[in-house]
Amino acid sequence: MGDTGVNTLKITLKSIGIDIKLLPDSWASWGTKFSIWPAHLVTACCGVEFAHTSAPGYDAERWGFLPIFGPRQTNAIVIEGTVTRKMAKVVKVAYEQMPYPKFVIAMGSCAMEGGVFWNSYHVVRVSDIVPVDAWVMGCPPTPEAVIRAIRMVQDKIEGKEVKPNIRPSQFDLTKLKPDKPQRPPNPPHRIEFELIKDINVCKPMPNVKWELGQKLVDGFKSTLGNGVKNAVVRNVNDLCITLDSAGRLREAVESAFKLGFDHVKSINVIDLINAGVFRMEYVLGSYMNKELMPVLLTIYFDVPRDEAKVPSIIDLYPGADYQERELYDLFGVWFEGNPWMGSNFLLDPDTPVKYPLRKEYRIPSLKGVVVER
Amino acid sequence: MVMSEREVSINVPVELPTEVKSLFLPIPKNMVEEVYRSDEYLVLIGPAHPGSGHMRIILRLKGDYIVEAIPDPGYVHRAVEKLAETRLFVHNIPLVERPTIAESSIMDHGYVRAIEELGQLDVPPRAQYLRVIMDELSRIGDHLYDTGILAVFLGHSTGYMWGFGLREFIVDALARMTGARITVSFVIPSGVRWDVHPDTLRYIYNMTFFIEKKIDELGTIFTKNPVTVSRMKSVGVLTKDECIRFGAVGPFLRACGVEYDNRKVRPYAVYDQLEWEVPVADEGDAYSRFLVRVEEIRQSLNIIRQAVKNIPEGPVIGSKLMARVPPKERERVAKDIRNYLFRLLIGLTLPEGEATTLTEAARGTLLYSLVSDGKSNVPYRLRMITPSWYNLRPFMESLKGYRLMDLPAIYGSWGYFPPEADR
């Protein structure tokens, strides 16, 4: 949108078709140039360097660049990095709320092509959402680079040619002596998930001696009886129990809770697509019991992929609530008893895939050759 | 004058406004209806708000007291866990540090430790010390960052300037060590990229004194400022029991009186060889959550000084990796892996199994579970749980029962960082 400073500061009398200027052009553009006030819209991690731009180290206010909170009082947006599908709507709304004249600076390689996240299912390009006036490259760009982009926008307001104001040093590649041909390093990407039937996640380390662990393992074996397929000391401070079905989870978790494991460190799903199961993993820990503090108790069990139903444990461990909801979002594992099942949590309702972390959903991968110089 | 009382009924339409659908409110429809019929109301905070990164909080208010807070995260969900399955083990290092870019070194460290545990790689002591120095620098940087954001929340822009002004020194130190201001990617499996010059270490050593002095000055300007104190004291209180039940981690857990720090409880690198304390508070309110972190900055400065003093000489790349370097190059590569990084690490395939590492990031426990299938040179599954994701639930709980105007103070006190939480 070519609407920059000058030609918008006017009133058009539609009926007679006369433009009445509020200010002389040069005044208007001069004023706009030194009052670029961006909306505070930290879309992702580039915000850290953006904050440095306005901090004492670089102090972009010297160029009249001052972040303001509400979009209605601002005339610029700095898109600070990745824009996700969920955020894209917000960016659009914020942009539409701003009064004219308005400018967009897209910051970071994520804003251009996705950067590190180029093959993510939840990332969009900025240029598809709002018109961009200046791009800043880097991951994250340095504050100097952001300031250069501000200068570019100022040039644009003044109607000058918009070009980068540093010139990269150039040299003639054709004159270089050709390097001796480089052998690409050994196969860059070897993704052999199709061959994987099962992964032995409970492999004990050799010669581990840990008395408390052995005692705990024996305790679990006796309380859970034949519900335990396998219980081993994987490493010092690391126990591993495999249950035979999801039905035994409550029992196991309750007995762990009684022992003093008072919080959940992680709930995880490993998708073993060729075996047709999800391997559920619960990692429990303790804060109150001094002896158990360093211990990690890991509980594994398999559930069928096509009917992944697991009892929820949020009545014992309310802290696990959001992890359960997250895993429902990403894998479609249904936690029976969690009232929020069936609704989106992290993902945008428009995400093209359902349950994106399942293995059958393949995202493009950089299988190309990496050549070292 | 006596007025007779009589009941008047006003016909208020209770159809749901149509916006409810277009706003994608992630709450059950009957809850909206219920609120609409009663004398409560819903307030949406965000997604665009003065914090760092974006999230939406849906508040159910009675008067101006918060009855319920429902989070709507995911505005910065970038699928790190899925992308990790398409990249080499080493390529994931820059990826995992993106969610918490302000403390990138700690994020790398946790991930790399998972690789080292699975692959049984050794790390030489000098590299361990360098990692500790970098981690603690990042921790200070991150706490200063949170201080700045908290100040923005409280409308105290001087605090912001101080936080970020001081952060500039940390960033500078990182740039001198690694060449990158923020995204360092310096920790690699079995060591660090290159050795750091003694002059740089001396600079860091001297800088710690400067920062300590400035933290004291910041105390008078912001930390002990009566406005800060009165806005943050006794709001957002969580008891010790609640903190554990809802799963708070890191400084926020320690602010409730639980003395748990992964660096002490499950020591890694050389933390068990250095002397330092774990700051703990008992109040569990917003102010103590902030004070614990200010105190942690001092402890980190202390750790850095000790590490710089005690750092041993030697290689920075482990012997297992060095065995694959041609002998005449070994001396150079042991100090600087450039030119050999890809050759040594690109084909890295880890044995089948799973490794779980706990790392103490600035905002708390950082968990990586790395599953390798033994055949691919990419992870089969990487589970990454960041401190802010743990802290989201206790954060929501701490809002309940307080007033709407306390929300900025409570939000700032949790240092909640959406890119980190959503991954």
Ligand code: SF4
């Ligand atoms: S460009 Fe880099 S720093 Fe910026 S948002 Fe993307 S990943 Fe983060």
